[in-house]
Amino acid sequence: MTMPEIDPVPLSDLTTLRTGAAPARMFEARTRDELIETLRDLWAEGEPVLVIGGGSNLFVGDEPFDGAVVRIRTTGIERMPSPRDGYARLRVEAGHDWDALVEHAVAQGLAGIEAMSGIPGTVGAAPVQNVGAYGQEIVQTLVEVDLIDESTGEVSTVPASGLELGFRTSVLKHHYGSVPERSAVILSVTLELAEVGHAARPIQGQQLRSALGLAEGEAVTVAWIRDHVLATRRSKGMVLDDADPDTCSAGSFFQNAIVSASFARTLPDDCPRWPVSPDMDPVLVIPLASFDGYVPAPQGKPSDVKVSAAWLIEHSGLRKGFKLPRSRASLSSKHALALTNRGSATAAEVAELARFIQGRVQAEFGLILQPEPVLVGVDL
Structure with missing residues (x-):
């Protein structure tokens, strides 16, 4: 099998933030076998490799990527039985569009990912940063990945627990300023979803009820949830639309900040904050030779606190729609966390705006916001 090499196109055409030049080489894998062989051959050559799915979580620099870009275009959904009554499993190829998967699940009366409707990108990218919205995260339904x-x-099947999924992270995530704990590419994802059918049922999650304006015990269908989540995301410019420049973004550009409880107390009282669940079951190891029958009580410590990055940005004086003079990059007019490309903005312009925002928030509140997208060939 020959590698599926194609003529390179600018990465600005393949990323939702619309930055990036054409790379030296480009490949387009439409089957699992093509993807496996292409990656093995390129890695064996020692050439730098950038793997792209939907390009919705990438911020690519202006200089051409000096290596090979591999586009994952594999698709397919296979329904399989679950060992649990009332559940079904879906095995989905990595290049399958995420929202198309959600639409399929809802049409089949399967629940567990409907609140993540409208999230751009591919299925294979979803576990990498444990995508989530309105109280649902992929960690809640993920069984395993190939x-x-x-x-x-080597190709292997890894259970969800082996990915160490946390808030917008996993062992596969390339965080700004660091390398992934495990360098690997997802080939397929298996989810386990509840077979709830198309009847209305009460919604358990408080966060989802609040977002959709539902009273406790109020019953709705999975299709109703999908429709209303899509409407909510559109109102924030978070559903891709070529006619809406607010959607030319990488979604939330900065992560909500995780800070200590003591630092959180230095922030204004009206800054939204949520406790981060502490480890309630720490492992205590007592050498048998020194064990005297006494087990000390667990030492509790204050949980960390997640604070709203959007609030910090707006209250540092940067309102929705803010842009620097003569720049074609700006904050979204609908959502203070999204940096948008208002028309042929360079990566340098987007980076300049990001650094300016970081500086204002640091000066005002004493913390440095961290970028959420994967940065390729660009620094903040």
Whole structure:
């Protein structure tokens, strides 16, 4: 099998933030076998490789990527039985559009991902940063992934627990300023969803009820939830629309900040904050030779606190729609966390705006916001 090489196109055409030049080489894998062989061959050559799904969580620099870009275009959904009564499993190829999967699940009367309607990108990218919205995260339904490791070229099935999924992170996530704990590419994802059918039922999650204006015990269908989540996201410019420049973004550009409880107390009282659940079951190891029958009580410590990055930005004086003079990059007019490309903005312009926002928030509140997208060939 020959590698599926194509003529390179600018990465600005393949990313939702619309920045990036054409790379040296580009490949387009439409089957799992093509993807596996292409990655193995490129890794064996020692060439830098950038893997792209939907391009919705990438911020790419203006200089051409000096290596090979591999576009994952694999698609397909396979329904399988679940060992649990009332559940079904869906095995989905990595290149499948995420929202198309949600639409399919809702049409089949399967619940568990409907609140994540409208999230751009591909299924294979979803576990990498544990995507979530309105109280649902993929960690709640993920069973396992098939992946290929860069170091060995081996394909393996990894249970969800092996990915160490946390808030917008996993062992596969390339965080700004660091490398992933495990360098691998997801080939397929298996989810376990509840077979709820198309009847209305009460919604358990308080966060989802609040977002949709539902009273406790109020019953709605999974299709109703999908429709209303899509409407809510559109109102914030978070559903891709070529006619709306507010959607030319990488979604939330900065992560909500995780700070200590003591630091959180230094912030204004009206800054939205949520406790981060502490480890309630720490492992205590007592050498048997020194064990005297006494087990000390667990030492509790204050939980960390998640604070709203959007609130910090707006209350540092940067309102929705803010832009620097002569720049084609701006904050979204609908959502203070989204940096948008208002028309052929360079990566340098977007980065300049991001650094300005970081500086204002640091000067006002004493913390540095961290970017959420993966940065390729660009620094803040």
